[in-house]
Amino acid sequence: MPTLGGVYRFLLTRRWIALHIVVLLVIPAFVLLGQWQFGRYEERSAGSDRTTANLEAPPVPVATLTTAGGAVREQDKYRTVTATGTFDPAHQLLARRRVQDGAVGFYVITPLVTGDGEAVLVNRGWVRAGATADALPEVPAPSSSPVTVTGRLRPAETEESSGIRDLRGLPAGQVMLIDPAVIGEGLPYRLLGGFVELVRQSPEAAAAPAPVPEPEVGEGGGLNLAYGVQWWLFIGVAIGGWVLLIRREAADLKAQADQKSTEKVNA
Template sequence: MGVYRFLLTPRWLALHVVVLLVIPAFVFLGRWQFGRYEERSTASDRTSSNLAAAPVPLAELTGVGRAVPDGEKYRAVTARGTFDATHEWLVRRRVQNQQVGFYVVTPLKTGDGAVLVNRGWVPAGTDADGTPTVPAAPIGEVTVTGRLRPAETEESTGIADRAGLPPQQILLINDATLGAGLPYRLYGGFVELSRQEPAAASAPEPVPEPDAGNGGGLNLAYGVQWWMFIGIAIGGWLLLIRREARDLRAAEESKRESAQSVAH
C-alpha cells in the first residue's frame, strides 16, 4: 500500500463516495436525454411526414364523436359544408406576429355533423375583454383544406381553462366541451384552415404551419455532455490521487534528505 494509505483517510473516503454517486447520476441523466432525443426525433419526423402528405377527406381520419389519433396530428384534410356563424367562438390569448389576439373558430356543417374550423387569427382590440373585428364567415357551401388537430386540453396546451369569460370567448378548442351546446354533433378535434374554395373576400390571418423542430438535437448534445462528465469525473479523481501520491513521495524524500544531512 505504501504511499497510497491516504486513500483510506476520512477525507478521501468521502471523495470516493461522491465520485461513486456522481457516476450513476450522470449515466441516468445521459440516458434520460437520449430518451428525450428519440421521442422528439420521432415526433419531428411524424410532423414533417404528416405536413407533406396529400390531403384526404376528413372522415378518413376522424368521425363524429371520435378523438383524433395523435399519429394523425397535422395531417391535411378536406371537408365540404356551410359555416354556422351563429355559433362562432373567439379563442383568447393566442399569439401571432408577436402580438396577442384571438383565433376565430367556426363550425362547418357537413352532411353528418359538423367540424370545428380554426379560420385564422385576428389581433386583439384596445380592450382585452372586448370583441375584436372579425371577418365574417362566407355564406354558402365551401370546401376547406386544413391541418387536423386533436382537441386542446389543459394538459396538452398548459392553458388553464376557466369560466366567466365574455360571451362566445373561450380558452381551449375542445370539441367535447363546445359540442355540448350545439344542435348537431361534432367531429373529433378541429381543422386549422389553410385553404378555402371559393376563397373568401376577407378572412382572418391564416395560422402559420407548425415548425417540425430540430428533432431533439439539443437533447442529443446534452446526453453526450452528461456522459462526457463521467470521464471528466473519473479523470479528475485519478488526477487528484496521483497528485496526492506525488506530493507525499516528495515530502518523504525531503524528510530523508534532511535526516541524511543532519546525520552527516
Template sequence: MYRFLLTPRWLGLHLLVLVLIPAFVFLGRWQYGRFEEKSAAGDLITANLSSASVPLTTLDRVGAGTVPNTVKYRSVTVDGRYDATHELVVRRRTQNSVLGFYVITPLVTSQGTVLVNRGWVKAGATADAPPEVPPPPTGDVTVTGRLRPTETEDSSGIRNRGGLPPGQVLLINTADIGKTLPYPLFGGFIELTGQQPQAATAPDPVPRPDVSEGGGLNLAYAVQWWLFIGVAVGGWALLMRREAHDLRAAAEDPAREGAPTP
C-alpha cells in the same frame, strides 16, 4: 504511499464520484430518450404534412372524442356551410410575437359538424374586449386544412378556467365546446389552409408547424451529461495523482515545509 485514499476526506470523495457517475448516466439516457421521442414525432409530423389531402371522414368521425396523434397535421378536405352564429374566439394565442385570438367557426356538413380554426386576429383594446373578426364565406364552401386532436391542458400547457366573456374560450376542446352547440361534433378540429370560395377578408392563417429542431437540443444535453462522467473520473484520478506526488515529494525532502493535508 496510497494509504491516504482511506482517510475520511478521500472516502467522501470516492463516494461522491460513485454517486455522480450513475446520475450522469441516467440524465444522459433520459435526454437521449427525449431526443428519440421528439425525432420520431418530428418525422411523423413531416410525413403527415407532406401527405395528400383526404376526406375528413376517412380519419375522423362524429362523437370520436378526439383523433390520435398519429394523424396530427394530416391534410383533410370537407364540404359544408359555416355557422357564424356559434363562432368562438380562443384567447391567449400569440402569432409573430403579438397576442391575439384564434377564430373558431363550426362548419356544418352532411356527416356532422367540425370546428375550423380560420386563423388569428389581433386582440382588442383590452383582454375582455371582443376582437374584430372577418366574417366567414356564406353558402357552400370546400375547406382544406390540417387535422388536429382536441386540445387539453396537458397537450397545450394552457390552464383552463371559467368566467370568460361570452364567445371566448381558452382551449379548442371539442368535448367542452360541443356541450354549447346544438349539433354533434367531429372528434378533432381543422386548422384552415385553404377554402373555395375564398373570403374577401380573412384572419391571418396559422403558420405551418416548425419541426426543424427535432430534439437536437436534447441530444446535445445527453452528450454533455456523458462528458461529465469523463470530467468526474478524470478529475478524481488527477487529484489522487497530485496528492500522491506531493506526499512522495515531502517524503523525499524532509526539509520541505509541511505536507499535504490527507
C-alpha cells in the same frame, strides 16, 4: 513504489472516502441523464419526421381520421384533411391568449356543418385583440355558401398540450381551449373529435382572419443529442479529475516523505 499500505493509505481517510462516494454517485447519474437526453432525441426526431410526413401527405376527408365524439390520434396530428359544408356563424367562438407575430389575439373557431347531424370545428385563423381587454376584436364573417376547406388536423387542446390554463367565467362566445367535447355541449349537431386548422378554402372568402402559420418542424432533437453526448463526456471528466486528484495527492505525500528522509540523513 507507493502502495495502499504506504503513500496511498490516504485513500482510506474519511475525506477521501466521501469523495469516492460522490464520484460513484455522479457517474451513474450522468449515465442516466445522458440516456434521458438520447431518449428525448429519438422521441423528437420521430415526432419531427412524423410531422413532416403528415404535412406532405395528400389530403384525405376528415371523417376518415376522426369521428363524432372521438379523438384524433397523435400519429394523425397535422395530417392534411378536407371537409365540405356550411359555416355556422351563430356558434362561432374566439379562443383567447393566442400569440402570432409577437401580438396577442384570438383564434376564430367556427363550426363547419358537414351534414348528417355532424360538424367539425375549423380554426379560421387569428385576429388581433381589441384596444382593451373588454373590447371585441374585428372578425371577418365566414362564407355563407357551402365551402370545401383544406387544413391541418389537430387533436383537442388540453391544458397540458397547449400550456394555457382553462379559465371559467369568460365573456360569452370566448373559450380558452379548443376542445370539441366541451364546446359541443348544447350544440344542435355532433362535433367530430379534434379540429381543423384552415389552410385554404374553396371558394375563397372575401375576407378572412390571418392564417395560422405552419408548425415548425424544428431540428429533430439535435440539442438533446448534443446534451446527451455532453453528459457522457462529463463522466470522463469526473473520472479523469478523480484520478488526477489522487495522483497529485500521492505525489505531494511522496515528496513530503522523501524530504523528511533527506532531512534525517543530513541530520
